[in-house]
Amino acid sequence: MLARSATIFKWTLYTLAGLVWAVVQAAFLQRVTIWGVIPFLYPLIAALPATFEGPAAGTVYALACGVFCDLLLPSPIPCFYTLILPLVGLAAGLLSQSLIPAGYLCSAAAALPAYLLTGIFHCIVLWAQGHPAWGAAMSVTLRELCASLLWSLPMTWLFRRVYLRVHVDD
């Protein structure tokens, strides 16, 4: 059990690490197109800390990420990311807790539900708005996943550094 100050310090570091990747997204990746899509890091920013911190804490962190995304990104409905990113965090936390220990492999595996959940939610919203485009939306989802997957390596490294900085004994 971490002391309160250590917990605050840890989540501050996670937030700063997340901001670093948000800046990378805004300053660099937004100008890069791979397979017709821009690499989109926000689902990974929400999912990766959850693989280290577990489902409960990860879900809360992902919720904060969702609020941040909804404030800055255009979305088809209000609170789109606030609704879906906590699910992404929960899925990633459960994955690391029950199937694959947190690390590079777990991050790559957690990326799949992260992008699938986001993509499926987009599909549902489009369908609900009367613009069903399941095929095109799933194609974008898969291309987005592939274009962003490689970024899970440096992102995992940074989030892992934060985790080890506080959990020295692990």
Add this chain to the structure above:
Amino acid sequence: MKDFLKNHGLWILFAGAVIAVALALLSYFSTNASPLVDLANTITSPFRAVCTSVSGWFTDKQNYYEDVTALKAENEALKKQIAEMEATVRQGEAASQENVFLRDLLDLRQQRRDLSDFETATVTERGVTNWTASLTLNKGTAHGVEIGDCVIDGNASLVGRISEVGYNWSTVLTVIDTDTSLGARVYRTKDIGIAGGDFALMGDGKLKLDSLPASCQLLEGDLVVTSGLGGYLPPDLVIGSVSELRADDSDTSNYAILTPAADLNGLTEVCIIKSFEIVS
């Protein structure tokens, strides 16, 4: 010494006079320098050459130093001049680009008296996610921009509508975004339909025109403009042109794929129409 001069003084004087006369005669009849001058210069010539070489070396070094210093200063001045000229060229290019845009806008003002209140804006960001087709502009409520305002380029081609607005920024949903739906009119046939974004077409930068009357006979290349019905948008803004005709899933009606007239990927300057006269 005194005795020597007493005994031989006259001879010495005589010999000196003879030598002087002889030298004078030699100098007079010779075409070269006088023997004494010749002798003196012959002896001093190597020393003079050495002195000249040494002073020449020093002069060379001095000149070299002065030249290098001057060249350095000149180089610095030229570099500065080039930088200034490059900045001027860049500024000129930007001004030229802006000038073209403003000229287009001026033409537009003269052609379209109904579009009364314009605000030019710069595109600061585009396409932040793969799920929306939006642009961020540098004008907001501080400049009188409101949600729903129409955004066009310099050629009166429709770019989109303002969907979100802040103090000094606004977001435009472009015509290809899935949330965009516009009253449209085929310019040639006057048929009315609805132009709107379709997610399957958004990646290709295109939009869909449907809800057309069954009798409508579209041709590829037909121009599609805003209908202006309902007063939400000014009429006759160019949306795009028909690039393809398709039958819908039920095969009972056709719809058209439109290529937007505005270059949505290359836009840097746009114009926000803040108000317009509704023409009945």
